[in-house]
Amino acid sequence: MDLTSAPAPSLEQQVSHLRALQRDGRHAEALAACDALHDQWPENRDVLLAGAASRRHLMRIPDALAELDRLEALQPRWSRLHQERGLCHVALKDAPRAIDALLRAVNLNPALPAAWRMLEGLYRISGDPKNAATAAAHTATLKALPAEVVSATALFFDGELGPAEQLVRAYLLQHGDHPEAMRLLAKIGVARDVLDDAEVLLAAALELAPNHWPARADYADCLLKRHKYVAAREQIEQLLAHEPGNAEYRTLAATAAVGLGEHDTAIALYRQLLVDMPGSPDLHLWLAHALKTVGQAPEAVEAYRAAAAARPDFGDAYWSLANLKMYRFADDEIARMRAEEASPTTALVDRYHLCFALGKALEDQGETAESWTYYERGNALKRSESRYRPEIIETNTRKQIEVCTRGFFEHRTGWGDPRPDPIFVLGLPRSGSTLLEQILASHSQVEGTQELSDVQRFVLEIQGRDPDLENPRYPAALADMTREDFQRLGERYLTDTQVYRTGKPIFIDKMPNNFRHIGLIHLMLPNARIIDARRDPMSCCFSNLKQLFAQGQEFTYSVEDISRYYRTYLDLMQHWDEALPGRVLRVQHEDVVSDLEGSVRRILDHCGLTFELGCIDFHKTKRSVRTPSSEQVRQPIFRDGLDQWKKYAPWLGPLEIALGDAPIRYRS
Numbered sequence: 001m002d003l004t005s006a007p008a009p010s011l012e013q014q015v016s017h018l019r020a021l022q023r024d025g026r027h028a029e030a031l032a033a034c035d036a037l038h039d040q041w042p043e044n045r046d047v048l049l050a051g052a053a054s055r056r057h058l059m060r061i062p063d064a065l066a067e068l069d070r071l072e073a074l075q076p077r078w079s080r081l082h083q084e085r086g087l088c089h090v091a092l093k094d095a096p097r098a099i100d101a102l103l104r105a106v107n108l109n110p111a112l113p114a115a116w117r118m119l120e121g122l123y124r125i126s127g128d129p130k131n132a133a134t135a136a137a138h139t140a141t142l143k144a145l146p147a148e149v150v151s152a153t154a155l156f157f158d159g160e161l162g163p164a165e166q167l168v169r170a171y172l173l174q175h176g177d178h179p180e181a182m183r184l185l186a187k188i189g190v191a192r193d194v195l196d197d198a199e200v201l202l203a204a205a206l207e208l209a210p211n212h213w214p215a216r217a218d219y220a221d222c223l224l225k226r227h228k229y230v231a232a233r234e235q236i237e238q239l240l241a242h243e244p245g246n247a248e249y250r251t252l253a254a255t256a257a258v259g260l261g262e263h264d265t266a267i268a269l270y271r272q273l274l275v276d277m278p279g280s281p282d283l284h285l286w287l288a289h290a291l292k293t294v295g296q297a298p299e300a301v302e303a304y305r306a307a308a309a310a311r312p313d314f315g316d317a318y319w320s321l322a323n324l325k326m327y328r329f330a331d332d333e334i335a336r337m338r339a340e341e342a343s344p345t346t347a348l349v350d351r352y353h354l355c356f357a358l359g360k361a362l363e364d365q366g367e368t369a370e371s372w373t374y375y376e377r378g379n380a381l382k383r384s385e386s387r388y389r390p391e392i393i394e395t396n397t398r399k400q401i402e403v404c405t406r407g408f409f410e411h412r413t414g415w416g417d418p419r420p421d422p423i424f425v426l427g428l429p430r431s432g433s434t435l436l437e438q439i440l441a442s443h444s445q446v447e448g449t450q451e452l453s454d455v456q457r458f459v460l461e462i463q464g465r466d467p468d469l470e471n472p473r474y475p476a477a478l479a480d481m482t483r484e485d486f487q488r489l490g491e492r493y494l495t496d497t498q499v500y501r502t503g504k505p506i507f508i509d510k511m512p513n514n515f516r517h518i519g520l521i522h523l524m525l526p527n528a529r530i531i532d533a534r535r536d537p538m539s540c541c542f543s544n545l546k547q548l549f550a551q552g553q554e555f556t557y558s559v560e561d562i563s564r565y566y567r568t569y570l571d572l573m574q575h576w577d578e579a580l581p582g583r584v585l586r587v588q589h590e591d592v593v594s595d596l597e598g599s600v601r602r603i604l605d606h607c608g609l610t611f612e613l614g615c616i617d618f619h620k621t622k623r624s625v626r627t628p629s630s631e632q633v634r635q636p637i638f639r640d641g642l643d644q645w646k647k648y649a650p651w652l653g654p655l656e657i658a659l660g661d662a663p664i665r666y667r668s
Contacts, residue, residue, distance in 0.1 A: 018050045027057040079109030109157035113142045179209040227453040229259035266290045281310035313340040315353025322360035329361040352381035356548040372651045379557045388554035390564045403475045404519035406579045415483045417490025420527040426515040430543035432589030433533035437510045442614040442621040447507035449500040490524035529607045535589040537662040542645035563658035
């Protein structure tokens with residue numbers, strides 16, 4: 001006799017049983033089952049929602065609304081709770097509150113047919129035919145789509161990417177190409193930062209349906225995220241020709257202008273958009289970023305404050321003020337930031353922005369201990385959502401050293417495009433690279449551009465899709481490439497970056513992470529100048545730990561990660577010195593601060609440029625600067641930042657230990 005008991009049903013199976021009971025109208029049984037599950041899973045959103053729905057069907061509306069309030073405290077942006085709240089208000093015959101709740105639901109998740117149908121009816125009852133027609137149009141759009149695509153879209157907007165992808169892939173496999181399904185799969189790819197696949201999917205969807213304007217807008221946005229600004233602008237021009245007044249398309253146009261360095265154009269576009277949408281916190285923020293970039297700091301401060309006023313928990317607005325470096329928060333601003341950071345309804349992204357802003361605000365007030373508490377909390381929150389794996393960088397470094405030997409380069413002498421146009425300024429973030437860029441861009445023959453992503457994009461192309469992280473194709477694939485391959489890459493780099501230039505013979509690419517790809521740079525542009533901006537490890541790592549980057553640089557959000565990355569950087573730069581002797585000029589930030597003129601002459605000599613006094617007076621140069629140091633490089637050089645970490649020494653013992661011998665090695 002088999003006495004083995006059957007395994008207990010999983011939570012997912014029990015929730016499915018709840019839904020089956022509700023579909024059969026057995027709401028009393030469903031509610032009893034919900035209450036039993038709630039004891040074991042008090043914060044599960046599916047259980048809470050099912051309980052609220054059963055209470056509504058049993059006409060226990062106040063209890064249902066109370067359950068939804070508890071759910072909102074846990075999941076404030078879950079569309080289905082707002083839809084259920086709308087249905088509760090419908091049952092109470094409270095049309096205004098029902099409309100408010102249902103609108104919130106569809107604004108979070110436009111793929112809710114039931115909510116749109118209910119809104120259409122409510123608007124008709126309320127005597128609002130215009131909004132009733134809008135709701136009816138949304139209902140019709142969803143009805144015209146396959147049910148599987150609608151369900152997958154709803155899952156996507158509620159953040160359930162895995163189930164959404166599984167459902168839409170199954171549909172495409174069974175039914176073949178479908179533009180909206182392909183668009184959805186691309187949106188999932190964008191959400192997961194798989195931008196190359198998303199770009200291909202959207203291009204294919206537009207081949208099938210050239211007038212699918214939402215897909216074209218997604219395509220333009222994907223191209224912008226891939227820094228393909230010229231190609232994105234071509235798509236945006238088509239969108240604006242179709243609908244000139246569309247705010248989404250105009251916003252994309254402004255983003256493209258920023259990417260192309262046309263900041264005055266972007267500022268004008270943002271100001272025009274704000275006339276139509278004066279309460280948009282994002283527009284105020286984007287305008288402020290553009291104003292900051294062109295050196296209009298007072299106007300940027302005003303716009304950042306407007307963003308915070310439009311949305312009091314807007315962490316990015318406060319962090320952006322802190323990131324001006326020269327801004328000082330008033331006591332009432334600090335109090336507001338504290339309150340918003342502590343609020344349980346503040347989203348994770350806003351919370352860590354507020355933490356970094358509070359860290360800077362309290363640092364400026366001399367409250368070092370509490371400042372570090374906020375920096376540490378901000379880093380932990382940011383790291384919690386990161387997929388960064390330090391071993392991937394370390395594997396790449398090991399492979400670079402194995403593949404890119406001195407003999408490897410000697411065998412390929414003279415390969416690539418011989419033009420000497422670029423100066424690559426690279427190293428770690430917060431190492432003084434923006435200062436070097438500003439010095440060089442103050443020379444009459446040199447164009448200052450920005451952190452260009454072209455080398456990174458070439459690496460992704462060489463590496464291919466779905467790389468084996470344990471044994472990646474790059475850099476090993478460099479050995480299989482021909483002289484012609486590197487010639488074409490060099491030519492393409494110079495062609496693609498031409499859009500950032502205004503006619504000066506030399507230009508700067510200040511992407512710091514390019515230090516990992518010096519071998520590729522040398523092979524495709526053998527006469528480009530390369531400068532390694534280096535800063536002592538304690539100062540550099542500490543500065544990174546209190547910096548929240550707009551994107552990338554995921555290695556900066558823990559002591560372990562930043563120290564490992566710094567040590568790996570030293571290992572790889574030592575290798576480049578041995579494999580390509582004399583190819584890279586190392587510039588120590590401390591030397592630039594202590595001997596500006598001597599350092600400037602050394603840098604210019606390395607770049608084959610004559611000395612110009614303007615490079616000493618770099619702070620007087622008027623140009624766009626997009627990095628966190630933008631306001632600092634508009635001031636004369638100062639020593640104050642060199643030893644800032646020492647104020648935090650009581651909390652930086654783990655960093656000193658993790659860095660090992662880096663404080664000795666970095667000068668070699």
